[in-house]
Amino acid sequence: MGQRCSLVHVTKLRSDTERTVRTILEAAERTFSRNPAASMEQVAEAAGVARTTVHRRFTSRDALIDAMAAWATRRFAEAVESAYTTTAPVPVTLHQVTANVLRVKIDWGYAMSRTTSRDPEVARVHSEVRGRCDEMFRRARDAGLLRADADLDWVRRVYYALIHEAATGPDEDLDADALATRLVDTLLHGFGASAGRWAM
Amino acid sequence: MGQRCSLVHVTKLRSDTERTVRTILEAAERTFSRNPAASMEQVAEAAGVARTTVHRRFTSRDALIDAMAAWATRRFAEAVESAYTTTAPVPVTLHQVTANVLRVKIDWGYAMSRTTSRDPEVARVHSEVRGRCDEMFRRARDAGLLRADADLDWVRRVYYALIHEAATGPDEDLDADALATRLVDTLLHGFGASAGRWAM
DNA sequence: CGGAGTTGCAACACGTATGACGCATGTGAT
DNA sequence: ATCACATGCGTCATACGTGTTGCAACTCCG
Known part of the structure; x- marks a missing residue:
């Protein structure tokens, strides 16, 4: 019984801690995406x-950035894996993967740009996702x-490059699906008139 | 007479000084492109x-970076203006402008990314070039x-975005013209099969 | 109420980058 | 030889970011 109560207590506290960690990670993303050389003071603020x-x-500045990279990388991998399938038609898969990745990249642009992390797991997952992409x-x-x-x-x-551009651009009026549609269309057809979207 | 001799002297010295400045600017570009947080010591080395x-x-670190931006921006504007013309067919102009810009961007990638400079002249020229592009x-x-x-x-x-990607990529076997050809082709036609390069 | 856990605050030590000196040296022009 | 100028070297003060610590206050749970 003492155990159960203790567990509840610990669980509650851990939940608080997790929330604080999340808050810091999100603030760090906002801060570093605007100024990669920002200080810990600015992140805290x-x-x-x-x-x-x-x-x-986070024991050090590097540890914080590593944690950001790890967090964003996990979301990144989830975004790709949850949309990737060999059963659906390729255009559908391409669109879904793109839209999912954009959703993550819009919120975690800086952290996702840290593909070369001190954490080997991050580099591994990135190269894994890259393999999926290929x-x-x-x-x-x-x-x-x-x-x-x-x-x-x-x-x-x-x-x-297009994903980066689409995610960082000033398209606050477009949602991830619209961005993905435009992106995939550009990737497949470019902007040329003679080779337009409806050419056959 | 004393004037002429003095002028020669000054000219010679100024030439030396200009060379040193150029050396430092180029070293700063190499250094900062690898590590934007590099110290002045590393640049000097x-x-x-x-x-x-x-x-x-350079009176301060910011002054050095401003000078890099100003230098690269001038080369950038020259690259565009020297290739831009309303007489040649548009595809030719597009290719020439692209190749010229790539030549500059390959050597001055970091400095050219500083489009928002403390120097209003830099911002002005950038927006001017942007106007030419539009x-x-x-x-x-x-x-x-x-x-x-x-x-x-x-x-x-x-x-x-494509220029950035083409200039920073690991294509040491391709020259600026080949890069420009591939870039423009991608921009106009994308990668789709049904709307390929030779579609009519 | 009493204890565990977390936070804010103030202060500290430490390292590093920055910017400004003065002085000696070397080089090219007169 | 002499002068003007730029450079290298050593030194200095200063500011800033980092990481750590001790202490008081707060909250939540039993």
Whole structure:
């Protein structure tokens, strides 16, 4: 019985702690996305806590950034894996993956840009997602959605660049689905008139 | 007579000084492009001069970065203006402008990313170049090169993003012309098979 | 009420980047 | 040789960010 009560107590406290950690991570994202050289003081201020509290939760500045990268990377992987499927038509998968990734990237742009982290797990997941991406484009090419002579490395680089641009742009009137639609259309057809969207 | 000799003297010394300034600017670009938080000491080391010399030429760290931005911005504007013309066919102009800009961006990637400088002249030139870019795409659309319903703001954003990606990528085997060819092709046609390069 | 846990606040030590000196040296022009 | 100028070197003061610690106050639970 003492155990159960203790567990409830600990659970409650841990929940508080988790909330504080989340608050700090989100404040750090907002702060660093505006100024990557911001100080811990500015992060603490943005989080509405004292600087010492930040240092209590994260032993060092690097540890904080690592935690941000780990958190965002997990969301990133989830966004891709939950949308990726080999059963649905490739265009559908491409759109869903794009929209899901945009949703995460809009909120965690800075943290997601830290692909080279001191945490090997982060680098591993990033390269894993990259593999999924390459696989998706290979299937797209095999399915005839992409040109047969498309350089898949260049395709992936352009895709990442477009995601970055779409997520950081001033399109507050467009939601992730609309952004994804425009992005995929651009990726597949570009802006040329003679090779327009409805050409056959 | 004393005047002429003095002028020669001053000219010679100024030439030396200009060379030192150039050396420092180029070293700063190399250093900051790898690590934006690098110290003045590292910049001086990369330039092969003492740290005090850097401080003699640039009163502060901000002044150095401003000077880099001003220098790169001038080269940027030159690259665009020297290639931009209303007489040549739009596709030719697009390719030449792209190749010229890539040549500058490859060497001055960090400095060119500082579009918001404390120097109002830099911001002015950047917005001026941006205007030229918009004008070019408007002409491209009027000439039928771009789809009539293309969102020119989105076109420009994608264009800038592709230039950034092409210039920072690991394509040491491709020169600026080859990069520009691939970039413009991607911009106009994307990667879709049904709307390929040779579609009519 | 009493205890555990967390936070804010103030203060501290430490390292590092910055910017400004003065002085000696070297180089090129007269 | 002499002068003007730029550089390198050593030194200094200063500011800022980081990370740690001790203490009081607060909250929640038993």
